[in-house]
Amino acid sequence: MKPIKSKAQIDYLKAKTKFEERSKILEARVAEEQKTAEVEQELMEKLVIETGFHNAFNDLSEAESELISWSHATIKHDKTYKDNKRPIDEMYEKLDVDPQMRARIIQLALRIR
Numbered sequence: 001m002k003p004i005k006s007k008a009q010i011d012y013l014k015a016k017t018k019f020e021e022r023s024k025i026l027e028a029r030v031a032e033e034q035k036t037a038e039v040e041q042e043l044m045e046k047l048v049i050e051t052g053f054h055n056a057f058n059d060l061s062e063a064e065s066e067l068i069s070w071s072h073a074t075i076k077h078d079k080t081y082k083d084n085k086r087p088i089d090e091m092y093e094k095l096d097v098d099p100q101m102r103a104r105i106i107q108l109a110l111r112i113r
Contacts, residue, residue: 003113004113006070006074006112007070008063008066008067008069008070008071008109009067009070009109009110009112011063011066011067012060012063012064012066012067012106012109012110013110014063015056015059015060015062015063015064016060016063018056018059018060019053019056019057019059019060021056022051022052022053022055022056022057023053023056025051025052025053026047026048026051026053029047029050029051030044030047033047064102064106067106067109067110068092068095068102068105068106068109070109071105071108071109071112072092074112075088075112091104091105092105
């Protein structure tokens with residue numbers, strides 16, 4: 001039986017998949033353009049918009065924030081949180097300054113059932 005996932009987890013996984021797909025498309029387009037000329041900033045910006053990479057990135061960022069918010073609210077009901085409130089809250093406080101902590105919390109949030 002498959003584990004049940006929350007809406008925040010499902011939305012994040014969908015956004016991540018879309019971002020990865022758009023990233024591959026962008027990479028292919030950049031590689032194609034590089035065959036004929038150097039890819040300058042203006043062309044790169046155009047490709048980012050045309051391939052949907054920009055929108056996929058924004059969607060992923062929004063889904064990450066929702067997942068993190070959901071995980072923080074959800075974990076507060078767990079006994080582990082009550083026993084380790086200070087260190088857990090400190091982890092969440094470091095999200096905006098520590099990309100590794102953000103990635104770690106996202107990975108942990110995906111495991112919450």
